[in-house]
Amino acid sequence: MKSLVVLALAVSVSTMAQVQWSGFGRHQTALRPLEQGDWSMIQNALSLNLENRSDSKAFKADFFISHNIGDSTLDWRLRQLYMDLNFDCCDFRLGKQQVIWGKADGVFITDVVSPKDLSEFLLPDFAEIRQGITALTSNVFVGNHTLSLVLVPQFTPTIAPEAGSIWHVAPPAPAGVRVSMDASQKDVAIEAANSEVFGRWSAILESIDFEVMAGWMWDDDPSLHISKRFAHVNSANGQMVLDSLVVSPRHHRLAVGGGSMSSTLAGFVLKGEGAFYYDKRFQSADPAAEDGLVSGNYLHTMLGASYAISGVDFGFQFVQKYLMDYDSFYQDKEFQNMITAMIRKSLLRETLYLELFSYVGLDDQDALIRPSIGYDISDGLRMTLGANLFYGDSGSFGQYDQNDMLYGKLAYYF
């Protein structure tokens, strides 16, 4: 019903003003062959962009409506709704918006302003993974340099997969111990003191592009405060017997500073990105750790290169997360290393696309491999067939080893 109201409103607005329509309609079906042919998704979706623009101002609304056949749910989201004011030297954007920073592909290092929707892990298009945030963004332009300031009065967290979803991962607990959730402290109150602020200096110049950024933010992912409830004392050894765990997700403040660059050399596009995160909460097995958490800092870095040979595009990235001041109680590894690889080729005068994108975890020897083939049946009508293949027993990708998926999509762009 809500979506119909939004659609009616959109139609009314577009009729009244000189509003440009664009977007796509899409059908998507996905099958999990390892789960006895379970249809993991049968979805019809509409992405609708309405835009009115002049030299000095602009308005944009971006709706996404999806109808999931499997559970008969109709979902709509207002992904973006903002106004722009443009001047010669600067511009301002106010409203719900996506803010995308950094040079890395498929990895979020300095790209931390817009939180992610991980309800379907990393599988949707990145435009659909990123959430809009209500913010005031200002940009000042000096030659080819841009100074940006983003003020976010209301914190928006990562959307995690719901319990019951094939992407949901329950907090680990010892066998026989009950786990209960206490979400009472999860929300961050909408107060001025709880605002987030981000700044960036970026430039695109001859031979090199770069960005330098900093942020005073909330950790988009909640830290899991774990308190133990004991049943009784074991008479044999005198130790307390653990009865249950109460897991309380809470968001904490996080400071980040970093940058990224890209350049070309002998036909290669070289890029790098890195950020230092201060005061992150990590899970710890240290008995002295309050609520099973310790505060620490970490570095997240990426080095990458892309190259084209005979019309085939290749792209590789090495990504490392390094936990500083590490001790053996940390439940995460001190170094977490990953490679991403992309191979892409277009054929038949850019109507047939072959693509392979992979994440490979070097520590857990797990991977997500995503081959796809796309064909433009006519201008604006594209069919895509692909697979999401998970390998490994553990790690970010190996934990979903049973979620291998084949999918087909048909999208009409207007």
Place this chain on the structure above:
Amino acid sequence: MLVSKTLFAMLALTAISSASPSMNGQQVIEAVYKRVQPKDQQGDLTMLLINSRGEERKREIRQFIKDDEQTEKKIMFFLSPADVRNTSFMNWSHTQQGKEDDQWIYLPALKKVKRISSEGKSDYFMGSDFTYDDLGDRRPDEDNHSLLREEMYQGEACYVVESKSKDKGYLYSRTVTWVIKDKWIGLKKEFYDENNKHLKTLRVMDYKQLDGLWMILHSEMENMQKKHKTVMKLEDLKLNQGIKDSQFGERTMIKGL
């Protein structure tokens, strides 16, 4: 300074033109390369991709170009088809020998301006029959040129010049160009593949003098081997409008038209 350079170039061309009977292939191609261009231009480019069955696909682009004689800056906004709408492409091409072009692409789905390599000169532009190299200004010193003959072509007196790349790995073994003697426009160009077989033919179908400058408005590139072609038309062309340098930057790419 730019005016005096332009004047000098025009005088040089006049001198070359008056000496045309004794011109060699190198001088002809130099004259084409130095044909006076506007300081800036904007226009709507339409490409019609026609396959061997006669089926058509249309691509529409609005482009802005500014040339300060050191760097030619170009920005293109893709208007159609719908799945590439709001994509923009920017190229800074430097006259300094050995200096790579700088190129970026903005993909609205990613909301990012990405630097891309300019080495893919042999790649076809938007699935058309034009490679990036065909669309760019190839410096005369990259090839050896020889005058084959002089002949009339489509009512115009032309020099016919054969060009062979100094780079053995170049995508064409040779090209043959019909250059109009007094206008220095390549009216027709044949491209031969690495096996010296006729690969493509470029034909200029329409050109006009605007603000005293010869501009190509309609051309067709035909792939002789695969029997498909691309029709490229430039409409609503405006010259020397005083486009600001700031137009050619990240802000414009993201903001779009």
